[in-house]
Amino acid sequence: QQQVKQSPQSLIVQKGGISIINCAYENTAFDYFPWYQQFPGKGPALLIAIRPDVSEKKEGRFTISFNKSAKQFSLHIMDSQPGDSATYFCAAPLTSGTYKYIFGTGTRLKVLA
Amino acid sequence: GAVVSQHPSWVICKSGTSVKIECRSLDFQATTMFWYRQFPKQSLMLMATSNEGSKATYEQGVEKDKFLINHASLTLSTLTVTSAHPEDSSFYICSAQGPGTRSIGRWNEQFFGPGTRLTVL
Numbered sequence: 001q002q003q004v005k006q007s008p009q010s011l012i013v014q015k016g017g018i019s020i021i022n023c024a025y026e027n028t029a030f031d032y033f034p035w036y037q038q039f040p041g042k043g044p045a046l047l048i049a050i051r052p053d054v055s056e057k058k059e060g061r062f063t064i065s066f067n068k069s070a071k072q073f074s075l076h077i078m079d080s081q082p083g084d085s086a087t088y089f090c091a092a093p094l095t096s097g098t099y100k101y102i103f104g105t106g107t108r109l110k111v112l113a
Numbered sequence: 114g115a116v117v118s119q120h121p122s123w124v125i126c127k128s129g130t131s132v133k134i135e136c137r138s139l140d141f142q143a144t145t146m147f148w149y150r151q152f153p154k155q156s157l158m159l160m161a162t163s164n165e166g167s168k169a170t171y172e173q174g175v176e177k178d179k180f181l182i183n184h185a186s187l188t189l190s191t192l193t194v195t196s197a198h199p200e201d202s203s204f205y206i207c208s209a210q211g212p213g214t215r216s217i218g219r220w221n222e223q224f225f226g227p228g229t230r231l232t233v234l
Contacts, residue, residue: 034222043117043206043225044157089156099145099210099223103156 004092006104013111019077021107023090026071030092034101035064035075038087047088048075080111116140117209119226126197127234134192134229136207142187143209147223148180151204163190187211197233205229 005024013019023033032051036044050057050064050073057064063076077084088107094100116139126132136146145164149157161177163169163184171177179201181193190209194201208223 036225041228041230043119043208043228045225046222049222094159100147100159100162101223102159105156106154108154 004090004102004104006090006107008107009105010108011110013080013109015080015082015111015113017080017111019080019084019109019111020074021088021090021109022072022074023104024070024072025092027092032093033064033066033073034091035062036089036091036103038089038106044089077109080109082111082113085110115222115224117143117207117224117226119207119229121229122227123230123232125232125234128198129196131193131195132197132231134194134205134207134231136190136192136209136226138188138209138211138224141209141211143190143211144187145210146184146190147208147210148182148190148192149206149208151206151228153204157206194231197231199233202231202233205231 003026007022011019034049035047037047038044048059048062048064050066052068055066061078066073090104091101094102118137118139120135124132147162148160150160151157159172160175161169161171161182163182165184165187169182179195184190206225206228208225210223
């Protein structure tokens with residue numbers, strides 16, 4: 001099974017701090033890595049995504065860092081806010097060349113006011 | 114743009130009955146829709162992929178006779194949980210994808226619905 005391993009399982013950060021969530025993948029054929037944000041009782045929403053031909057992508061307070069050699073990618077949330085409290089999932093294509101995703105196990109982030 | 118809706122948002126049913134969940138793409142044509150299942154505090158598990166006008170492709174371990182999927186139009190897919198039992202209680206989420214949705218390179222993004230909470234008594 002082509003897995004995407006995500007850590008930590010939960011994270012508590014003070015307001016204004018940096019939240020860092022990590023994912024590791026096995027299949028080097030993966031070529032697209034989105035991050036999703038999910039609030040309780042809601043469906044996931046795309047936050048930011050990256051392709052492995054770049055090492056970093058930034059959108060506002062959210063940054064993806066990608067390490068192709070280590071087969072790892074991470075989400076950094078700068079200046080974390082209480083409204084960022086949600087569950088975050090990384091994902092990767094289940095089969096290269098298709099649009100099916102396999103999701104990481106999720107990280108529950110709580111930002112303290 | 115790229116809004117996906119689901120109906121109902123929650124449903125409670127008796128064991129043995131069937132439940133139908135609708136997934137609609139409101140402002141784009143969804144050539145492909147995906148159905149996921151999510152247990153509390155767990156990740157999303159892909160159940161099946163449906164392409165408009167063709168039979169759904171089910172993931173390993175998902176009973177196709179238990180979870181009937183129909184994708185009859187470019188804006189609607191339905192999931193019917195047949196003869197539901199308490200172990201089918203879960204959060205069911207659909208996603209939709211089609212030409213023109215936001216893309217990165219050759220990828221078309223999936224847009225997720227708000228989910229349907231199914232409780233089987």
